[in-house]
Amino acid sequence: MTDATANGRRLPDRLDSPFKSAVLSWESLLVLVALGIFIANSFASPYFLNEWSLSDLTFNFTEKGLIALAMALVIISGEIDLSVASIIALASTLMGLALQYGADTPTLVAVGVGVGILCGAFNGFLVTGLKLPSIVVTIGTMSLFRGIAFIILGDQSFKGYPASFAWFGQGYVFWVISFELVLFLVAAVIFYVLLHRTNFGRRVFAIGNNATAARFSGVRVDRIKFVLFCLTGLMSGLAAILLTARLGSTRPSIAEGFELDVVTMVVLGGVSILGGAGSIIGVVLAALIIGLVTFGLGLLNVPGIVMTIFTGSLLIVVIALPILFRMIRERRA
Amino acid sequence: MNRLLKSRELWLALAILAVIVLVTLRFPRFSQPGNLLTIFNDTSILMMLALGQMAVILTRSIDLSMASNLALTGMLVAMTNAAFPFIPIPLLIAGCVVVGAALGAFNGILVWKLDIPPIVVTLGTLTIFRGLVFVVSGGAWVNAAQMSTDFIQLQRGTLLGLPILSWFAIVVAALVYVLMTRTPWGRAFYAIGVNPTASVYTGINVGRTKFLAFVLSGAISGLCGYLWISRYVIASVEVAGGYELTIVAACVIGGVSIAGGIGTVGGALLGALFLGVVNNALPVIGVSPFWQMAISGAAILLAVVLNARGERSKGRIILKKAEVAA
Numbered sequence: 001m002t003d004a005t006a007n008g009r010r011l012p013d014r015l016d017s018p019f020k021s022a023v024l025s026w027e028s029l030l031v032l033v034a035l036g037i038f039i040a041n042s043f044a045s046p047y048f049l050n051e052w053s054l055s056d057l058t059f060n061f062t063e064k065g066l067i068a069l070a071m072a073l074v075i076i077s078g079e080i081d082l083s084v085a086s087i088i089a090l091a092s093t094l095m096g097l098a099l100q101y102g103a104d105t106p107t108l109v110a111v112g113v114g115v116g117i118l119c120g121a122f123n124g125f126l127v128t129g130l131k132l133p134s135i136v137v138t139i140g141t142m143s144l145f146r147g148i149a150f151i152i153l154g155d156q157s158f159k160g161y162p163a164s165f166a167w168f169g170q171g172y173v174f175w176v177i178s179f180e181l182v183l184f185l186v187a188a189v190i191f192y193v194l195l196h197r198t199n200f201g202r203r204v205f206a207i208g209n210n211a212t213a214a215r216f217s218g219v220r221v222d223r224i225k226f227v228l229f230c231l232t233g234l235m236s237g238l239a240a241i242l243l244t245a246r247l248g249s250t251r252p253s254i255a256e257g258f259e260l261d262v263v264t265m266v267v268l269g270g271v272s273i274l275g276g277a278g279s280i281i282g283v284v285l286a287a288l289i290i291g292l293v294t295f296g297l298g299l300l301n302v303p304g305i306v307m308t309i310f311t312g313s314l315l316i317v318v319i320a321l322p323i324l325f326r327m328i329r330e331r332r333a
Numbered sequence: 334m335n336r337l338l339k340s341r342e343l344w345l346a347l348a349i350l351a352v353i354v355l356v357t358l359r360f361p362r363f364s365q366p367g368n369l370l371t372i373f374n375d376t377s378i379l380m381m382l383a384l385g386q387m388a389v390i391l392t393r394s395i396d397l398s399m400a401s402n403l404a405l406t407g408m409l410v411a412m413t414n415a416a417f418p419f420i421p422i423p424l425l426i427a428g429c430v431v432v433g434a435a436l437g438a439f440n441g442i443l444v445w446k447l448d449i450p451p452i453v454v455t456l457g458t459l460t461i462f463r464g465l466v467f468v469v470s471g472g473a474w475v476n477a478a479q480m481s482t483d484f485i486q487l488q489r490g491t492l493l494g495l496p497i498l499s500w501f502a503i504v505v506a507a508l509v510y511v512l513m514t515r516t517p518w519g520r521a522f523y524a525i526g527v528n529p530t531a532s533v534y535t536g537i538n539v540g541r542t543k544f545l546a547f548v549l550s551g552a553i554s555g556l557c558g559y560l561w562i563s564r565y566v567i568a569s570v571e572v573a574g575g576y577e578l579t580i581v582a583a584c585v586i587g588g589v590s591i592a593g594g595i596g597t598v599g600g601a602l603l604g605a606l607f608l609g610v611v612n613n614a615l616p617v618i619g620v621s622p623f624w625q626m627a628i629s630g631a632a633i634l635l636a637v638v639l640n641a642r643g644e645r646s647k648g649r650i651i652l653k654k655a656e657v658a659a
Contacts, residue, residue: 082578084594132637135395139578140633147627154623256575260456275452303472304571309464316443316457323447
């Protein structure tokens with residue numbers, strides 16, 4: 001994590017070996033945590049180790065995970081998008097509205113994706129065009145987008161999505177491998193390449209570490225941030241398609257509270273909330289961990305609201321532990 | 334700068350007046366003193382919470398756990414009242430403040446001693462506190478029949494024509510005003526928001542000051558826990574769900590800068606009042622309550638666009654020139 005205290009730390013004479021730094025990395029800690037929870041789950045419930053249980057487990061994180069991939073980039077660039085769940089609500093509502101006018105499946109998908117991108121572009125414009133703080137903008141659009149969904153739907157709901165549409169949320173590509181999981185994995189690979197293997201990704205890190213310096217080095221800061229908000233909108237649109245297809249109905253309250261779960265995933269994945277650091281592998285692992293925890297607790301009949309205690313504590317503990325260790329180490333030195 | 338701040342509040346007050354006048358043109362009874370007092374009373378809880386949030390935001394932090402804190406202390410006080418109806422209400426209220434402050438101190442300690450970003454800490458405690466409501470209550474509700482008469486009636490009494498609930502808001506606002514403008518604490522809140530590094534050199538303990546801001550927002554959340562429960566006479570897990578962002582919205586509309594260091598008690602109060610007046614006016618002019626959310630969203634966006642005009646720093650301008658040159 002980059003923070004103020006990093007400035008005061010002395011530089012080491014030589015770096016750790018690649019092997020040592022890989023073992024001590026955040027990702028390997030997450031792998032250990034995931035393994036630990038997996039093993040604990042297998043002992044805790046006899047129903048856990050079963051291919052269909054494990055398949056069901058993936059539905060717990062695929063939709064939020066899709067958004068988390070794009071959110072990771074937004075947070076690395078030093079911004080945040082709290083409107084993602086409301087984009088889902090608006091996209092889902094407009095898909096339902098299109099359905100009332102007899103839209104077929106390809107049109108529904110186009111509406112979902114299109115609404116997502118437009119909402120993202122709106123956020124992006126407010127943040128980069130008008131130079132407003134993203135946290136405030138997206139708290140505003142969070143109310144605005146879901147508010148429009150409420151205006152359209154009121155206390156009603158849209159139902160009756162065609163079977164070909166429902167496949168996106170309920171279908172299996174092969175054996176127990178759901179379409180949602182495949183889409184998530186494909187998106188994860190794309191985002192991995194985008195963030196870690198392209199100029200665009202390097203620029204995202206540069207912006208997060210020092211936007212002014214990045215600007216003076218010729219990085220088009222505003223344009224990249226705008227694209228990132230559009231990407232988050234796009235992924236929220238995709239998540240809206242999956243969620244709507246899986247639930248088979250749209251209410252304005254759909255996906256309420258998703259935004260905080262997504263941010264939790266991203267931060268748990270080792271992305272610095274202050275920007276400038278993070279990895280896609282970490283985010284994927286964090287998504288898996290949240291899926292494992294919520295599914296495992298669900299098998300043990302723990303109510304959803306109590307699960308939030310575990311995910312909330314997980315967030316704080318996983319962030320606090322490395323800081324505690326570092327403080328103890330520095331006190332000794 | 335001072336004049337600018339003042340005019341910002343003036344504009345907000347004018348906006349509120351405009352809404353009242355517009356609604357009154359069609360429905361003259363809207364602006365009767367009785368109705369205006371009702372709106373004030375309805376908004377009292379939001380006003381107090383906005384003041385607590387403002388203290389935190391001034392220090393470049395944010396407290397997303399206020400609504401969950403409110404729900405948890407509210408549930409605890411309702412259960413205590415249901416089990417031991419003989420405990421005097423003032424004692425219960427004091428208990429609420431202490432419990433709320435303790436929950437806020439938990440946030441504050443993590444921010445102060447471990448240096449975890451406040452948004453992460455309070456995102457975590459938002460879910461933890463809310464989950465604890467379920468754990469302590471077992472998912473059950475505490476309803477009006479289980480609460481004592483005093484518990485429900487205290488805030489409904491009137492003093493000098495105003496409901497006690499409104500007096501709570503007035504007293505809290507006065508205390509926070511004195512704290513912000515007449516004490517070293519208040520100066521410290523503003524100072525670390527404007528420049529944390531310079532604050533360290535002037536001898537301000539930045540971490541501890543943030544901690545105090547969280548204790549204050551926690552204490553106010555706790556107090557509002559009792560007020561909310563006794564006002565709506567139901568304690569459940571869902572109490573004030575999602576309200577944390579309404580509180581932030583009230584601050585933003587009131588001109589409190591999310592970047593820290595800028596904001597006044599008057600602004601935060603007016604921000605909350607604006608939301609209160611709009612929410613009260615909608616049903617009167619026959620707009621479905623489903624419009625409420627979209628309108629407050631639009632109001633937040635409008636407010637930030639207007640506020641941003643006054644906050645732009647010099648650094649940005651240099652960058653602008655570079656952009657033009659490039």
